[in-house]
């Protein structure tokens with residue numbers, strides 16, 4: 001079977017569902033990888049070219065342990081070659097957990113009477129943001145259940161409130177959204193509040209499974225959700241995030257569903273999604289999940305490596321749903337963003353007590369480390385923790401694409417910006433030990449930089465940060 005991008009360019013009309021179940025199964029069932037073919041596909045990805053559905057199926061069907069290892073090594077090489085050492089940090093902030101949908105996997109489902117429902121008041125929202133700023137966070141994703149209370153105006157108002165909160169040197173410089181799909185005019189209202197990325201996960205691309213796990217409410221409409229981010233694009237939001245919830249259906253189908261979604265965006269809007277998320281189902285209050293499709297750690301790490309190779313220029317997000325050990329392994333495959341210091345119980349950031357109560361949250365998280373602890377570990381592992389928000393604030397949207405297409409982009413923009421935001425964090429929030437460790441990482445990376453204007457400029461700016469200036473970026 002030959003993949004033809006032209007076929008999709010013609011077939012992909014905006015706002016029309018684009019998943020062809022039979023086509024995906026044909027790729028899975030009919031692609032028979034040889035060693036040579038798998039290596040060719042890995043080499044194509046290392047050459048920074050996006051893989052077709054068929055080529056992705058080659059990697060999916062390569063189950064020989066030696067080839068699986070080569071795929072993982074390929075993902076690691078791609079990360080080193082392209083992404084450098086940065087890992088961007090963010091935190092999720094749950095604004096309201098009322099929900100009219102009945103998604104069987106989620107603790108917020110409308111039938112869950114045990115769930116304690118709340119919506120943060122403006123004052124509580126401010127307290128949460130202050131607590132997050134006090135820890136050093138600069139990037140948030142606001143999360144909402146789906147409910148008439150959380151209309152576009154409500155979402156836009158909460159975004160504006162968050163941007164206004166300034167605690168000490170703290171401020172939130174980028175607010176992303178994870179909420180229900182909206183109508184075009186409503187997306188415009190949210191866009192005007194200055195959001196970064198709008199994320200909507202399809203959960204499962206398999207229509208019959210979708211119907212079996214979304215029992216009631218607006219989310220039961222597969223097509224409306226699938227085309228949600230097309231409406232966002234029409235409204236001017238060109239920074240969008242897709243995702244699948246792994247564990248609802250065969251992971252191989254979901255991986256190809258995600259790649260098909262990427263193709264659709266490229267065909268219609270000339271640019272792929274900004275990020276891909278791959279949450280794996282975790283325990284939740286009153287959730288009901290068949291175990292048949294649960295994804296093992298082995299398959300999960302493999303599928304993340306495959307996704308990395310399939311879409312070399314798309315940001316990948318890994319959350320605290322996963323335990324520390326899995327996060328460590330997967331990070332080396334080119335994850336670009338992780339959350340740190342995550343609390344998903346409503347109002348938890350500004351509370352003193354530390355315990356997890358499933359009836360007050362959407363699902364269980366498995367990496368409870370503080371932002372400081374995560375940064376400490378990233379530094380130990382030679383990463384540069386970054387809070388950079390420069391591209392979005394200078395209008396350079398689609399930055400992941402630029403990282404690939406503009407020679408030297410990472411070297412000239414991303415790495416220096418990561419170093420400056422790390423330097424701010426070290427000055428304002430780090431313990432003395434982390435500050436010392438971080439200073440060494442900055443010095444080491446500076447020493448590795450080519451001499452020239454950019455380095456001179458960076459050294460000068462790092463000096464300005466030391467004496468109190470903030471928010472410097474290229």
Ligand code: SAM
Pocket residue numbers: 105106107143144145146178179180181200201203244245279280281282283284287321362363364
């Ligand atoms: N209500 C909005 C929606 O459904 O799009 C907001 C999203 S929800 C609060 C964020 C995401 O969490 C969902 O899209 C889903 O993929 C994920 N999720 C839900 N239940 C989960 C569970 N039990 N384990 C892991 N992730 C889960």
Ligand code: SF4
Pocket residue numbers: 099100101102103106107108109110144145146219
């Ligand atoms: Fe509501 Fe979203 Fe949970 Fe579904 S996943 S029940 S829409 S919060």
